[in-house]
Amino acid sequence: xxxxxxxxxxxxxxxxxxxxxxxxxxxxxxxxxxxxxxxxxxxxxxxxxxxxxxxxxxxxxxxxxxxxxxxxxxxxxxxxxxxxxxxxxxxxxxxxxxxxxxxxxxxxxxxxxxxxxxxxxxxxxxxxxxxxxxxxxxxxxxxxxxxxxxxxxxxxxxxxxxxxxxxxxxxxxxxxxxxxxxxxxxxxxxxxxxxxxxxxxxxxxxxxxxxxxxxxxx
Numbered sequence: 001x002x003x004x005x006x007x008x009x010x011x012x013x014x015x016x017x018x019x020x021x022x023x024x025x026x027x028x029x030x031x032x033x034x035x036x037x038x039x040x041x042x043x044x045x046x047x048x049x050x051x052x053x054x055x056x057x058x059x060x061x062x063x064x065x066x067x068x069x070x071x072x073x074x075x076x077x078x079x080x081x082x083x084x085x086x087x088x089x090x091x092x093x094x095x096x097x098x099x100x101x102x103x104x105x106x107x108x109x110x111x112x113x114x115x116x117x118x119x120x121x122x123x124x125x126x127x128x129x130x131x132x133x134x135x136x137x138x139x140x141x142x143x144x145x146x147x148x149x150x151x152x153x154x155x156x157x158x159x160x161x162x163x164x165x166x167x168x169x170x171x172x173x174x175x176x177x178x179x180x181x182x183x184x185x186x187x188x189x190x191x192x193x194x195x196x197x198x199x200x201x202x203x204x205x206x207x208x209x210x211x212x213x214x215x216x217x218x
Contacts, residue, residue, distance in 0.1 A: 003081060004022070007108075007111055007115065007117075009094070009097040009098055009103060010057070010079065010097070010098065010099075010100045010109075011098040011099070012074055012075075012087035013019045013097055014098050014099065015065070015069070015074075015098075015100060016069070018073055018099065019062075019065065019069050022062055022066055023066060023070075023217050024043060026062075026063055026066055026218070027088040029215050030059075030063075030097075030165070030213075030215060030217065030218045031215075031217045031218070032063055032066075032067075032215065032218050033157045033217070033218070034063075037067050037068070037071045038071070039061035039073065039159060039196065040068055040072065040118070040159060041118075041157065041159070042072060042076075042155055043116075044116060044156075045112075045113040045114070045115075045116050045117060045118070045119070045154065046118050046156050046157050046158075046159050046187065047109070047119050047120070047121060047147060047150060047151045047156055047158050047159070048064070048118060048119065048121065048158075048159045048161050049121055049122075049147050049156075049159070049160055049161065050064065050120065050121070050122055050162065050163060051122070051124060051128060051140075051161070051162055051163060052094070052122035052124050052125065052128045052138045053127040053128075053129065053136075053163055053166040053167035053205045054129065054147065054166040054167055054169055054170070054213070055129055055165075055170060055172070055195065055197065055211075056207065056208060056209070056210060056211075057132065057169070057211070057213060058197050058211065059166045059169065059218070060163040060166040060211060061080050061120065061173045061216075062198075063163070063166070063218060064076055064120060064161065064163070065100070065120075068118065071202065075124055076118065077115075077116070077117045078100055078117065078119075078144075079100045079101070079112045079118070079119050079120070080099075080100055080101045080118060080119075080120045080150035080199075081102060081103070081104035081105075081108065081119065081120065081121045081122070081168070082101040082102065082103065083103075083104060083125060083190070083191070084103065084104075084189050084190050084191075085187075085189050085191055086101065094149065096185070099100065100101075104121065106120075106146060106149070106153075107194050108149050109121065109147075109150050109154075110150060110154050111154050111212060112155065112181065113129065113150075113154040114154065118155060120161075121147050121150075122145070123141045123142075123144040123212045124139070124140050124141045124142055124144065124190050124193060125142075125144070125146050127140060127142045127175070127192060127193060128140040128141065128142065129193075130172055130173045130175045130176070130193040130207060131167075131172065131175065132133040132172050132174060132175065132197040133168075133171045133172050133173070136162075136168060139162070148172045159199060163218065164218070165216045165217050165218035166218050168216035169211075169214050169216050170197050170198065170199035170207075170211055170213065171196075171198040171199070172195055172196075172197050172198075172207065173196045173204070174195065175193045175194075175195060175196050175199060176193055176196055177192060177193060177194075177197055178195050179194035180192050180194040194206070194207075195207030195208075196212055199211035199212070200213075200214070211213070
C-alpha cells in the first residue's frame with residue numbers, strides 16, 4: 001500500500017508532545033531564530049518549498065514544524081513530504097504518518113493540498129540533504145521543478161523557505177553517488193547518494209546512522 005494514503009493518520013496531540021520536547025532544545029541548544037513566519041498563510045492550502053539540510057535527523061523539518069505550530073497554533077495542519085527510505089520499515093512509516101509525514105510524490109502532495117493543508121517539500125531531496133560541508137551555504141535543487149507543476153495544478157501559492165545552520169550539525173565529506181550506483185540504491189529506493197560523514201559519536205561513517213548534532217546556530 002502506498003504510504004501516502006495515510007493522510008488522516010496525522011495525530012495533532014502526539015505532534016504537540018514531540019514539539020514541546022523539542023522546543024527548549026531548539027531554543028537553548030541550537031539558539032533557533034525564526035524570521036518571516038508571518039508569510040505562511042493563516043488558512044487555505046500552500047506549498048512550502050525549502051532547502052534541505054542535516055541528513056537523517058531532519059532537524060530543519062522539525063524546526064519548521066515548530067515555528068509554524070507556535071505561530072499559527074495546533075489547528076493549522078502541516079504535512080511534510082518524506083523520502084521512500086523513511087518508510088522502509090512499516091513501524092517507522094506508521095509513526096511518521098502520525099507526525100504528518102507522507103510520501104513525496106505529486107499525487108500525495110495534491111491530495112494534501114486539496115484537503116486544505118500546508119505541505120512542506122524539499123525539491124533537492126537527497127542530493128541537497130547530502131551536499132558536502134564545503135557547499136553548506138548553497139541551495140542545490142538539482143534542476144528539480146516538479147513542485148512548481150504541483151502548485152499550478154492545484155492552484156496554490158508557493159512559499160519559499162530557507163534554513164541555515166542545520167547543515168553544520170555534522171560534516172558531510174562526500175555524497176557518495178558512485179557508491180549509490182554500485183549498490184543500486186538509486187534504483188531500489190530512489191536514493192542517488194550514499195553519504196560519507198564525520199559525526200558524533202561515530203567519527204567517519206555512513207550518513208544513514210543517527211548522530212549527535214553539533215550545537216550549530218539555526
